[in-house]
Amino acid sequence: MAVFFSGFxxxxxxxxxxxxxNAFVLRQGLRRxxxxLCVLICGVSDALLIALGVTSFGVLSAQMPWLGPIMRYGGASFLLVYGVMAFRSALTSTEALNVEGRARSDWRKVAATLLALTWLNPHVYLDTVILLGSIAAQYGEQRVVFGAGAIFxxxxxxxLLGFGARLLAPFFAWPKAWxxxxxxxxxxxxxxxxxxxLNG
Known part of the structure; x- marks a missing residue:
């Protein structure tokens, strides 16, 4: 269970x-x-990518032992930079979530937009296939348990994001919430x- 929750x-x-x-799903959730559809597209897409990372990265690591440390420190570097970007956004963002005054969306357009945001986003591959895959490889035979936790x-x-969004509407209408x-x-x-x- 410890490995499962590590992945989770x-x-x-x-x-x-x-x-x-996430912003797109949040907006759709706020508009109900x-x-x-949005939740299933995101969940299934992530499950496929995480499974790919957990299974394929372990094989590559066995054949190329040097790949694991490179990806571990590369992933750490990426996360440090990502953190800087998040902190910068925290200091400068003035965005408020506005979902009023829009016509009801067509489900096909919603699906196409979300698929593009998911599969054409390079960060998705860095997070799921490379970063989660490299960390899962460290668990050896238990990497599948780690992957299951990540998928769950x-x-x-x-x-939670899609169906709980309506509860967050008053909060995210406030710019400082972001x-x-x-x-x-x-x-x-x-x-x-x-x-x-540190664990490297």
């Missing part, structure tokens, strides 16, 4: 960073439009990066 919490921390994909975290997060969230994300990214370096 790491994956959850990575996914919670507010990017284009095609929420289940992704599905849990998107269900800054607080970005600061928390930055701190989480830095904590994970330090953990990767």
């Amino acid at each position: 919490f790491l994956s959850f921390s990575l996914i919670m960073a507010i990017g284009a994909q 439009e095609h929420v289940l 975290a992704s599905i849990t997060f998107f269900f 800054r607080i969230l970005d600061a928390l994300v930055g701190a989480t990214m830095w904590a994970i990066a330090v953990s990767l370096i």
Whole structure:
């Protein structure tokens, strides 16, 4: 269970960073439009990518032992930079979530937009295939358990984001809410990066 929860919490921390994909799901959730469709697209996409990372990265690491340390420190560097970007956004962002005054979206357009935001985003591959894959490889035969925890975290997060969004509407109408969230994300990214370096 410790390995499962390691995968769960790491994956959850990575996914919670507010990017284009999460903001889109959040907006759809606040508008209560095609929420289940959005949640399924994100959850299934992440499950496929995490499974790919957990299975393929382990094979590559066995054939190229030097790849694991490179990806570990590369992942830590990425997380440190990502944390800096989150902290910068926390200091400068003035965004408030505005979902009023828009016509109801067509489900096909929603699906196409979300698929593009998911599969054409390079950060998705860095997070799921490379970063989670490299960390899962360190667990050896238990990497599947780690991957299962990561997949469960992704599905849990998107269900909470999509269907719980209506509860957050008053909060995210306040511009400082995004800054607080970005600061928390930055701190989480830095904590994970330090953990990767120290455990290397």
